[in-house]
Amino acid sequence: MSWKDFPKVELHMHLEGAAPPAFVRGLAQEKNIDLTGVFDERGNYTFRDFVHFLQVYEAATQVLKTPEDYGRLTLAVLEQCAENGVIYAESFLSPDFCGGRDVTAWKEYLHAMQEAADQAEAQMGITLRGIVTCIRHFGPEKARETALCAAETAGDWITGFGMGGDEGMGRQGDFAWAFDCAREAGLRLTTHAGEFGGPESVRQAIEDLKVERIGHGVRAIEDPALVDILAEREIVLEVCPGSNVVLGLYPRFAAHPIAKLREAGVKVTVSTDDPPFFNTTMTREYEELERAFGWGAEDFAELNRIAIEAAFCDEGTRKRIKQRLEQA
Ligand code: ADE
Ligand code: ZN
Numbered sequence: 001m002s003w004k005d006f007p008k009v010e011l012h013m014h015l016e017g018a019a020p021p022a023f024v025r026g027l028a029q030e031k032n033i034d035l036t037g038v039f040d041e042r043g044n045y046t047f048r049d050f051v052h053f054l055q056v057y058e059a060a061t062q063v064l065k066t067p068e069d070y071g072r073l074t075l076a077v078l079e080q081c082a083e084n085g086v087i088y089a090e091s092f093l094s095p096d097f098c099g100g101r102d103v104t105a106w107k108e109y110l111h112a113m114q115e116a117a118d119q120a121e122a123q124m125g126i127t128l129r130g131i132v133t134c135i136r137h138f139g140p141e142k143a144r145e146t147a148l149c150a151a152e153t154a155g156d157w158i159t160g161f162g163m164g165g166d167e168g169m170g171r172q173g174d175f176a177w178a179f180d181c182a183r184e185a186g187l188r189l190t191t192h193a194g195e196f197g198g199p200e201s202v203r204q205a206i207e208d209l210k211v212e213r214i215g216h217g218v219r220a221i222e223d224p225a226l227v228d229i230l231a232e233r234e235i236v237l238e239v240c241p242g243s244n245v246v247l248g249l250y251p252r253f254a255a256h257p258i259a260k261l262r263e264a265g266v267k268v269t270v271s272t273d274d275p276p277f278f279n280t281t282m283t284r285e286y287e288e289l290e291r292a293f294g295w296g297a298e299d300f301a302e303l304n305r306i307a308i309e310a311a312f313c314d315e316g317t318r319k320r321i322k323q324r325l326e327q328a
Contacts, residue, residue, distance in 0.1 A: 003085070003286035006300060007328045009307035009321065010081065010089045010271045010282055012215055012238035014133075014164065015070075015113075016061045016097060017274025018077040021045060027063040027072075035059065045277045050196055050247050053277065054137070054166060061097050070098060071112035078120035078128060080275070084282040087126060088321045090312060092133040092162055095149040101142060106149040114157055127321065129313050130158045131190065132182070136165035140174045147178035151185035160312040161187040162215065167197040173208035183210070188312040190215055190238065195249070199223035206235065213238055213310055218249070220266075221257035231265035236310040242280035242288065243273035253292035269307040270300075301325070 021043055028035045038060050040046040045060065047053040064070060081089050093113065099105025110130070117128040132150035134143035143163065150161045161182030163175055172191060179189055193205035195216035202220045205211050206229070217237040220226045230237070241256045250256045262268045270289065272280050289295045308321050 002283070003290070003300070004083075004283045006085050006286065006297070007304070007325055008084070008086045008282050008286075008300075009269070009304045009311065009325070010086050011213070011236075011269055011307055011311065012092075012240055012271035012273060013077075013081075013089060014057075014092045014094075014274050015073060015077060016064065016094065017057055017277055018080065018091070018272070019060065019064075019073055019276070020076055020080065021276055023073065023076045024060050024063055027069060031063060031065065033063050035063070044279065047277070051166060051168075053247065057274070057277070064097060067098075067108045067112035070109050071116040074113045074116035074128075075120055078117065078124065078126050080281070082120070082124035082126040086282055087324055088128075088308065088311060088313070088317075089126065090129050090131055090160065092164060093130045093158075094133050094135065095146050096135050096138060096142065101145040101149055103149050103152050107153060110153055110158070117157075127313075127317060129160070129311070129317075131160035131162045131312065132158055132187070133162045133164050134175065134178055136163050136167065136175070136192070137169045138165065140170070140178070143175050143178040144181070147181040150182050150187060154182075154185040154187050156314055159188060159314075160190060162190040162192070164192050164215065167192060167195055167201055171208070172201060172204035176208055179209045179211070188212060193217055194219040195244070195247075199226050202226060202230075206233070212236070216240060216244070218244060218257050218261065221260055227261065227264045227266060230261075231267075234267055236267045236269060236306065237261065238271050239268050240271050240273035240278075240285075242285055243278045246278040246280075253288040256292070258289070259293045267306045267310065268303065269310065270303055 098109035134146040189211040190213040192215035194202040
């Protein structure tokens with residue numbers, strides 16, 4: 001069976017990282033921007049390793065210059081998600097790229113993205129919520145400004161705050177001010193941890209930032225006591241297996257710890273991270289998980305139930321999405 005039409009909830013995706021290559025090339029052409037080094041000869045994104053991936057990601061993002069560009073991007077990304085059966089998604093949004101962390105400019109970008117999301121919801125039946133995200137390698141000072149953008153726009157649509165970027169830079173706790181600011185504004189919290197940082201980074205995320213979800217978190221598997229803590233405290237992992245395989249954390253899906261974490265009682269969910277960069281879609285993630293672990297409809301339905309319970313949306317939206325999952 002194909003998993004394409006199976007209804008899915010996706011909690012971990014970066015809007016710029018989900019930009020279809022043809023969309024980015026089109027904008028580059030319109031604006032006469034040189035993207036040498038971003039694509040390979042077949043037109044796919046190309047990178048050597050994680051740090052190079054972050055550089056290529058930022059280079060491709062240069063084509064996105066205006067709120068209108070972000071509106072078009074949002075629509076293009078949601079079309080891809082909806083085609084793969086996603087009915088509810090959360091996307092990381094970066095004020096760093098949307099107006100350079102200026103609150104007034106950020107509000108204009110946000111308005112354009114939200115309008116596009118409303119259009120996608122009406123036309124394709126997909127619901128989106130935004131998680132404002134600071135970028136770790138830009139440093140704690142810029143993260144504070146990002147948190148202020150988040151706090152200013154916290155509400156029904158911007159419902160979370162998070163951190164991506166190079167986990168090798170500094171410690172999670174260096175960003176505590178930004179996370180405290182976001183929490184005080186009523187935002188729910190997640191951070192990338194245990195991807196390129198080891199289990200210690202996951203411990204820091206829980207203790208120093210007090211997040212309720214973790215982006216990736218998979219390297220917790222290297223510390224059995226930490227796995228128990230994740231299970232006991234019901235901290236939800238936003239696992240992106242295809243991303244981890246392409247970035248070289250694990251040689252293949254079958255070697256990925258998602259199944260072991262799940263067996264240990266950790267609440268795991270499945271997402272794509274930056275789908276075209278990692279040659280993936282939600283459909284492909286499900287296909288690979290079926291192949292690697294024999295997972296079927298019951299397993300995926302359970303992952304989606306965990307995901308919608310952990311979603312950073314209001315209760316009315318959660319109820320509506322749960323009904324759609326149950327009906328399927
Ligand atoms: N930004 C976009 N994708 C990311 C990833 N996989 N890890 C950290 N930061 C990111
Ligand atoms: Zn990510």
